[in-house]
Amino acid sequence: MNELWLIYGLAFGSALLGVEALYWTIFARRGVKKAINRRLALGEKHASQIEVFDLLRNERSVADFGSGALSGFHDFLVQTGLKLSVLALVIWVLVVGGLLSAAATPFISPHWLGLVLGFALAPILIVLYLNFARAKRIARFASQLPDSLEIIVRGLRIGHPFSKAVELVAHEMPDPIGSEFGMTADEMTFGQDVTTAVDNLYRRVGQEDLLFLVIAISVQTQTGGNLAEVLSRLSRLMRERVKLRLKVKALSAEGRMSAWFLTAMPFILFGLVQLISPKYFEELRGSPALAPALIYGFGSLLIANYAIYRMVHFRV
16 A cells, blocks of 8 residues: 555656746746747837836835835835735735635634734734845845946946946846846936946845945946946955855754744644644634633744744845
8 A cells, every 4th residue: 555655746847847847948938939038029119218217116015105104115016026006905905815814813812802813913914024025036136236346347347338238138148137237228228327227136136235235336327437347356355255154054944944844843743643632622712711811822933933044044
């Protein structure tokens, strides 16, 4: 019997790997050959550079919330790289809140408390997902940035102006940095000054190393100097920072794995007990102590994860 399950498992794994290999062979490579980034893909469909620029800005636009903390939230949404709108966020909250409420209502009495708990947790989960998407995009941007600066340096050394050197990055690099630098090049082409265009790039991306680029461009614009040499040294500095971040990530891997394991363990145990003995938790469903116990449990998980996060997260 065990051998039969092993055969089924190997057959399933082989089929899964075969489908993935077929996808990467046919569809993914075709997409890469067609266009290296989103901006170039739009350039194949639209003849005007202005149309491409407007489409990219509309894709990345979220309703501006004014100034202060709400303006920071607007920048946060833009930095995720997702196509978002206020209506989409409201729909996300309603859908996630409805699913959480439906999952919690059978276990919580009175039922309205499960409804409140579901819609209270929905914004938190959505913000956590958006923060994960933002961090993943920024990490990918940071890994591409030193190579992009080297392309700009080579362009400057052979005589190209800065805007044309940035345009070279848009043609040579994949997303996210290809489209972002392409939008910066378009802004400079359409009359925006260099400092403001680079500052807009930092606001759209949110990667900390871009502050060095903003400062270097601002100083060079005001005082002059060899911009190619400055950016070359900046590229070497960023490579060293990337290496240091990877070392820190490797040293803190055990703590992050502990956080994942400790967070998932209560849910795994609940699922196993429910699978082995479906009536084991039957008496708890109508208990008045269930809601406080669940709130305490989720609160403890959040506090523990925050503590572990502070222990393994280092600013480099």
